[in-house]
Amino acid sequence: MEIRPATTDDLPGVVASSAALFAEDAATRDALRNADWPATHGAQWCADLLTDPQALVLVAANDGEVAGHLVGMFAEASDMWVGSKAELVSMYVRADLRGQGVGGHLVDAFAEWAKERGAARLHVTAYAKNTAALRLYESRGFAPKSVTLAVDL
Numbered sequence: 001m002e003i004r005p006a007t008t009d010d011l012p013g014v015v016a017s018s019a020a021l022f023a024e025d026a027a028t029r030d031a032l033r034n035a036d037w038p039a040t041h042g043a044q045w046c047a048d049l050l051t052d053p054q055a056l057v058l059v060a061a062n063d064g065e066v067a068g069h070l071v072g073m074f075a076e077a078s079d080m081w082v083g084s085k086a087e088l089v090s091m092y093v094r095a096d097l098r099g100q101g102v103g104g105h106l107v108d109a110f111a112e113w114a115k116e117r118g119a120a121r122l123h124v125t126a127y128a129k130n131t132a133a134l135r136l137y138e139s140r141g142f143a144p145k146s147v148t149l150a151v152d153l
Helices: 007-028 035-053 103-115 133-137
Strands: 002-005 056-061 065-077 085-093 121-123
Touching: 002 103, 007 035, 007 056, 007 065, 007 085, 035 056, 035 085, 056 103, 065 103, 085 103, 103 133
Parallel strands: 085 121
Antiparallel strands: 002 056, 056 065, 065 085
């Protein structure tokens, strides 16, 4: 398994990986998510990320095929935030490769990228019912700083 920055050649695989994450996670856990969003907007979103200097797009490549991805975003300090931060926006590993450390390697590469850019904090949001993701993030030092609560009306 190779963890590396995505290239334009990886775009179809990144789009597919992102769509798989959306179908498995957001679209099943959040009634307000548009399940058609990846088909309508996913390709453009992924293409834009590849050219965004504040974005990191990593792939987990298995025999040359995208088997997972991670998207991270960096934000400089601002008037509101006194320190720079990096957000882990999206991560997915194909089901047949889970439990083999691939997700951990993606998170570690993201953390290294963020440190090199001078991030003072890493941030990730995960659905409370995605216990596997929460365990992975906690194993990498992530801890709750705030809690988002929601109620559907």
